[in-house]
Amino acid sequence: MDRVKLARDPARPHFRDYIRLLCSDFEELHGDRLVNDDRALVGGLATMDGVKMMVLGHNKGSGVEENMEANFGMANPDGYRKAMRLAKLAEKFRLPVVTFVDTPGAYPGREAEERGQAEAIAKSLEFFAALKTPVVVAVTGEGGSGGALAIAVGDTVLMMENAVYSVISPEGCAGILWRDGAKAPEAAEALKITAADLKRLGAIDGIIPEPKGGAQKNHAAAAKLVKDAVLAALKPLMALGPDELVSRRRARLRALGAVPKAGA
Amino acid sequence: MGWFEKKDKPSIPPEKAIWAVCPKCAGRFAKDEWKKAGAVCPACGYNGRIGARARIAITADEGTFEELFREVSYSDHLKFRDAAGTYAGKVEAAIEKTGETESVVVGRCEIGGHKAMLGVMDFSFMGGSLGTGTGERIVRACETAMAERRPLVLFCASGGARMQEGILSLMQMAKTSSAIGALKESGLPYISVLTDPTTGGVSASYAMLGDVNLTEPRALIGFAGRRVIENTIKQKLPDDFQSAEYLEKHGFVDRIVPRAGMKDFIAKLLGYFGF
Numbered sequence: 097m098d099r100v101k102l103a104r105d106p107a108r109p110h111f112r113d114y115i116r117l118l119c120s121d122f123e124e125l126h127g128d129r130l131v132n133d134d135r136a137l138v139g140g141l142a143t144m145d146g147v148k149m150m151v152l153g154h155n156k157g158s159g160v161e162e163n164m165e166a167n168f169g170m171a172n173p174d175g176y177r178k179a180m181r182l183a184k185l186a187e188k189f190r191l192p193v194v195t196f197v198d199t200p201g202a203y204p205g206r207e208a209e210e211r212g213q214a215e216a217i218a219k220s221l222e223f224f225a226a227l228k229t230p231v232v233v234a235v236t237g238e239g240g241s242g243g244a245l246a247i248a249v250g251d252t253v254l255m256m257e258n259a260v261y262s263v264i265s266p267e268g269c270a271g272i273l274w275r276d277g278a279k280a281p282e283a284a285e286a287l288k289i290t291a292a293d294l295k296r297l298g299a300i301d302g303i304i305p306e307p308k309g310g311a312q313k314n315h316a317a318a319a320k321l322v323k324d325a326v327l328a329a330l331k332p333l334m335a336l337g338p339d340e341l342v343s344r345r346r347a348r349l350r351a352l353g354a355v356p357k358a359g360a
Numbered sequence: 361m362g363w364f365e366k367k368d369k370p371s372i373p374p375e376k377a378i379w380a381v382c383p384k385c386a387g388r389f390a391k392d393e394w395k396k397a398g399a400v401c402p403a404c405g406y407n408g409r410i411g412a413r414a415r416i417a418i419t420a421d422e423g424t425f426e427e428l429f430r431e432v433s434y435s436d437h438l439k440f441r442d443a444a445g446t447y448a449g450k451v452e453a454a455i456e457k458t459g460e461t462e463s464v465v466v467g468r469c470e471i472g473g474h475k476a477m478l479g480v481m482d483f484s485f486m487g488g489s490l491g492t493g494t495g496e497r498i499v500r501a502c503e504t505a506m507a508e509r510r511p512l513v514l515f516c517a518s519g520g521a522r523m524q525e526g527i528l529s530l531m532q533m534a535k536t537s538s539a540i541g542a543l544k545e546s547g548l549p550y551i552s553v554l555t556d557p558t559t560g561g562v563s564a565s566y567a568m569l570g571d572v573n574l575t576e577p578r579a580l581i582g583f584a585g586r587r588v589i590e591n592t593i594k595q596k597l598p599d600d601f602q603s604a605e606y607l608e609k610h611g612f613v614d615r616i617v618p619r620a621g622m623k624d625f626i627a628k629l630l631g632y633f634g635f
Contacts, residue, residue, distance in 0.1 A: 202564075204584030204592050209602060212612050214563035214583040218537060222569055225538035226545070241521075241530060242564045242583075249534045263521050263530040263561070273442040273523065287526050288438050297437055299527045349538040350499065353435065353492035353528035 097281040099290050103238050103260040107312040109319060111138055111153035111196050114236065117319035119144050122151070128177035131211065136167040136203070137175030139182040145327055150186035152179050152247055153196030170203035173216035176246050180223050192230040192330055195247045200265070202243030217246045224249035225349060226342060230333035232326055234304065235259045251345050252329040255291040256322070257306045262289040299352065302329070382406055384578050400619050407576035407619045409556060412465040412482035415515055419623050420469035420478060427467040429500050434462065434493040440524040447524035451486070460485045462493040463518070466501040471513065472627025474635060477505035480515040483557070489522035490561050495532030498566065502539035511549040511635045513626060516567040520560020533565035540566050549633045551626055554581050554613065572629055573613045574622070575604040
């Protein structure tokens, strides 16, 4: 549970902090071109050490006012549709996509359901699996279930040392399986949600180290580590042709959770 | 003892109850009557839950269903245990109770004479939860369908991703969506039938990706749970929230098809698509 608290620490760098520290240039692009601009999922063109790319990320916001506007990084369907629109644009111009994942989850709201939260996430998964441009994912804080996964389907998935990534929050799991929300620490332990756990389970490809005390203690140092890891992951991917890239990505997804025969 | 001191009646365990109560309209029917109606409520039309085998029996042409991948089962990657015991123990109990070995049954069949690959989820198996075994069966169904040029038809019913397999359950959403995408890209039809209930990680992956999304009257379809939403927005939601009818109104299902007509409607779609 300590790791969970670390991952959720408001003092950790957020999407706009990473963009500011990693990118020499960033031009935000708004809107899903359908109904809305979701402030919880932000994207735009960026340059990182001379590499041009499209960046996407959950925006938790810093400070209460920004938190509220950004809905604490909990996206509506509009956010996922914006992400797909921008990624499609990146694909057209052969720009790689880099995503920053940090969300408690997709927003459980009324309009979210009415505008097809399930469909938006499903579509995103199908879409990113097939995208003909490299996708590198960095889980920087909380990987909150489907809401996180919607922008975490990529060629290489990295996770910061103190981030967490889970199918359900420990509190939610405790409520259902322990019938006691206070058992969140037991649930967190059982769910195996740390970067080290995920690496061992084959769910992520690499762990990004953090400065001593965590990213929250030193934003600049944390950002440098993220940048190095992201660019190192991008390099080999940029050399692959689009069909090879997709084929490789589909194979990677196919292998998740290799399953034994019954009775094994 | 006066009437005001009367204690609550002891509740009757489900196996001993002689009534079936419709969960949507609370209508009461003799259990035999409910079963005879194919779990379709005579009062309100709600298409109630049925198991995978019962669904296969009313969907596949007689004698054509050939089960595949039964040997594919769960994985206890996390060695998960909670207050009630181990995950392995829980699955073994589900296998014993239902006779199924996972939350989805897949196989070849014909539907109204049209060759198809059929997958049917079973809510009675651990709430139809999506685990690594479920995901693997669905992906193999996609791969076989592509190799044999068969359209894919999936009947979905699920409470969501299976917590006990942790992040690997979540990943099944991506794994299945990728396979479904490849199948659709190859020119094959994918018909998704969202049955009561289709929620969480299943609604947010393959269930919503049909070329055509079908559903049944009054089915519950949604992403987040009603209570969670009400607690978040601090408002009551309309009674028909997350119902099949609500989803049709809001544009996310192509047709609501009553159970008796579902098989023929699927066959008709396949005919239209040239399969």
